[in-house]
Amino acid sequence: MVKICPKKLLDIMLAHIARGVTRASVLGQQATGGLIVSKRAYHEKVVDHYNNPRNVGSFDKNDPTVGTGLVGAPACGDVMKLQIKVDETSGQIVDACFKTFGCGSAIASSSVASDWIKGRPMDEAASIKNSDIARHLSLPPVKLHCSMLAEDAIKAAVKDYRQKKEKA
Amino acid sequence: MMKGVQMAGRPLYLDMQATSPVDPRVLDAMLPYYMDQFGNPHSRTHMYGWESDEAVEKAREQIAKLIGANAKEIIFTSGATEANNIAIKGVMHFYKEKKKHVITTQTEHKCVLDSCRHLQQEGFEVTYLPVRKDGLVDMDELKAAIRPDTGIISIMTVNNEIGVIQPMAEIGELCRKNKIFLHTDAAQAAGKIPINVDDMKVDLMSLSAHKIYGPKGVGALYMRRRPRVRVEAQMSGGGQERGIRSGTVPTPLAVGMGAACEIAMEEMKHDEKYIRELTDRLYKGITSQLDGVIVNGSMEHRYAGNLNLSFAYVEGESLLMGLKEVAVSSGSACTSASLEPSYVLRALGVEEDMAHTSIRFGIGRFTTKEEIDRAIELTVDQVQKLREMSPLWEMVQEGIDLKSIQWAQH
Numbered sequence: 001m002v003k004i005c006p007k008k009l010l011d012i013m014l015a016h017i018a019r020g021v022t023r024a025s026v027l028g029q030q031a032t033g034g035l036i037v038s039k040r041a042y043h044e045k046v047v048d049h050y051n052n053p054r055n056v057g058s059f060d061k062n063d064p065t066v067g068t069g070l071v072g073a074p075a076c077g078d079v080m081k082l083q084i085k086v087d088e089t090s091g092q093i094v095d096a097c098f099k100t101f102g103c104g105s106a107i108a109s110s111s112v113a114s115d116w117i118k119g120r121p122m123d124e125a126a127s128i129k130n131s132d133i134a135r136h137l138s139l140p141p142v143k144l145h146c147s148m149l150a151e152d153a154i155k156a157a158v159k160d161y162r163q164k165k166e167k168a
Numbered sequence: 169m170m171k172g173v174q175m176a177g178r179p180l181y182l183d184m185q186a187t188s189p190v191d192p193r194v195l196d197a198m199l200p201y202y203m204d205q206f207g208n209p210h211s212r213t214h215m216y217g218w219e220s221d222e223a224v225e226k227a228r229e230q231i232a233k234l235i236g237a238n239a240k241e242i243i244f245t246s247g248a249t250e251a252n253n254i255a256i257k258g259v260m261h262f263y264k265e266k267k268k269h270v271i272t273t274q275t276e277h278k279c280v281l282d283s284c285r286h287l288q289q290e291g292f293e294v295t296y297l298p299v300r301k302d303g304l305v306d307m308d309e310l311k312a313a314i315r316p317d318t319g320i321i322s323i324m325t326v327n328n329e330i331g332v333i334q335p336m337a338e339i340g341e342l343c344r345k346n347k348i349f350l351h352t353d354a355a356q357a358a359g360k361i362p363i364n365v366d367d368m369k370v371d372l373m374s375l376s377a378h379k380i381y382g383p384k385g386v387g388a389l390y391m392r393r394r395p396r397v398r399v400e401a402q403m404s405g406g407g408q409e410r411g412i413r414s415g416t417v418p419t420p421l422a423v424g425m426g427a428a429c430e431i432a433m434e435e436m437k438h439d440e441k442y443i444r445e446l447t448d449r450l451y452k453g454i455t456s457q458l459d460g461v462i463v464n465g466s467m468e469h470r471y472a473g474n475l476n477l478s479f480a481y482v483e484g485e486s487l488l489m490g491l492k493e494v495a496v497s498s499g500s501a502c503t504s505a506s507l508e509p510s511y512v513l514r515a516l517g518v519e520e521d522m523a524h525t526s527i528r529f530g531i532g533r534f535t536t537k538e539e540i541d542r543a544i545e546l547t548v549d550q551v552q553k554l555r556e557m558s559p560l561w562e563m564v565q566e567g568i569d570l571k572s573i574q575w576a577q578h
Binding site: 047050053056058070072073074075076077078079080081099100101102103104106107 | 481482483484485486489490509519520521524556557558559560561562570575
């Protein structure tokens with residue numbers, strides 16, 4: 001019967017732990033064995049939008065060419081503010097920006113929305129479906145409501161601009 | 169890449185309430201019982217059984233010493249969840265002729281709440297006591313809830329989410345006076361704060377090994393002998409553990425739990441001081457650079473290694489996404505399977521929007537100053553970045569009162 005000395009095994013294990021610790025403490029450097037390749041790549045786009053959000057910012061909401069959509073509620077954990085700058089003659093959205101209080105998927109959904117509506121006529125933008133956003137980000141079922149909120153935000157921004165124009 | 173995240177090495181671990189790493193000294197103690205001393209402790213006829221049994225009894229003694237009990241009062245289980253089940257369901261089933269009522273709190277661990285729900289379905293009545301804003305039980309409300317047919321009161325010593333310490337001695341006094349059994353889930357408390365079953369006047373106590381640098385898969389139930397607590401066993405079988413919990417006692421795990429308890433007892437003072445220093449450093453480091461940071465639960469009656477913070481105007485899951493180099497958990501809805509925010513935070517009366525913003529930092533024996541400093545750096549960075557992105561933060565900066573807004577509900 002092979003006798004494995006417990007102490008030797010412990011030494012091996014502790015050395016393994018020590019290697020992992022030293023690797024972790026050298027963050028930013030190339031590590032070979034430490035990276036684990038996962039087949040679940042669906043989160044990539046969401047993480048990308050989170051790390052590099054497009055169009056975060058604010059326009060002056062009193063500007064007559066700006067439409068502001070504010071949807072969601074803090075109690076639900078999701079609030080999106082989407083603003084559009086519209087060219088008065090052509091009715092095209094020339095610029096857009098957003099701010100979001102919500103999970104990574106909510107941030108990504110509103111970031112995607114702000115990107116897609118740029119350069120489009122308002123009617124086209126308002127026809128963007130939440131399913132398109134969800135598919136683009138590969139959102140899991142439990143996060144679909146984030147894309148729905150983004151769709152609502154676009155519609156709300158368009159509605160707000162139109163209402164302002166009517167009043168003026 | 170895991171979940172779209174690329175990093176060198178592993179995240180730093182600040183989630184000690186979820187579980188803790190096994191202390192190398194505990195592993196040292198356990199290994200012989202996996203290698204050549206692998207006997208079944210219930211084998212009465214040969215040395216393998218005898219030495220295994222000796223090891224289990226030694227572990228039992230070590231656990232008992234930690235809580236000021238007698239070894240005969242310790243029953244090994246598969247964990248604190250099982251111990252809670254035996255305590256609550258076992259006691260009520262045994263005394264069901266005369267006792268029909270259970271009292272517990274709204275901030276208990278899910279296994280306690282679920283056991284109570286199970287009893288409700290069987291026809292028992294349960295009172296789920298609310299807690300105060302600081303997370304502590306209101307003694308007057310507890311007194312008022314007691315009935316002549318109350319069989320057991322179950323209140324956890326240290327809460328796993330917010331770390332508050334309940335006034336167990338006071339509660340114990342009340343239970344003795346009314347001749348009601350007191351059970352406490354001490355999984356997060358034993359080995360971390362001084363515990364004595366006689367000072368606390370508890371009759372049943374649940375313990376977990378993997379919260380105190382022991383192995384996963386083992387826990388213990390303390391059951392008082394004088395005056396005697398009787399339970400109906402939840403596991404049928406060969407009558408091991410005095411007929412209360414059948415099944416082979418897993419010797420290596422039991423030995424691990426015993427060693428963990430002994431180490432915890434010896435190092436409690438040192439650990440407490442060290443952990444408190446780190447927690448203070450973390451708290452001061454974050455609050456000196458950010459405002460709108462709130463501690464959930466009483467600051468005074470709190471276990472130092474649990475820091476549950478809410479960052480206003482920033483949502484929890486998005487913050488966790490940014491803190492990918494730090495392993496922490498959140499009370500936000502998105503991170504739970506349902507879309508409901510943490511029921512513990514809600515029981516504290518935390519507003520729903522703040523419940524979505526909470527992060528729990530768990531600090532332990534092996535946490536280092538460097539890890540804390542890095543956590544501070546990352547947290548402050550991410551919160552600032554998310555606040556730049558937050559419409560709520562923007563509105564507050566403009567002087568708008570968020571409570572005055574009519575939100576477009578879904």
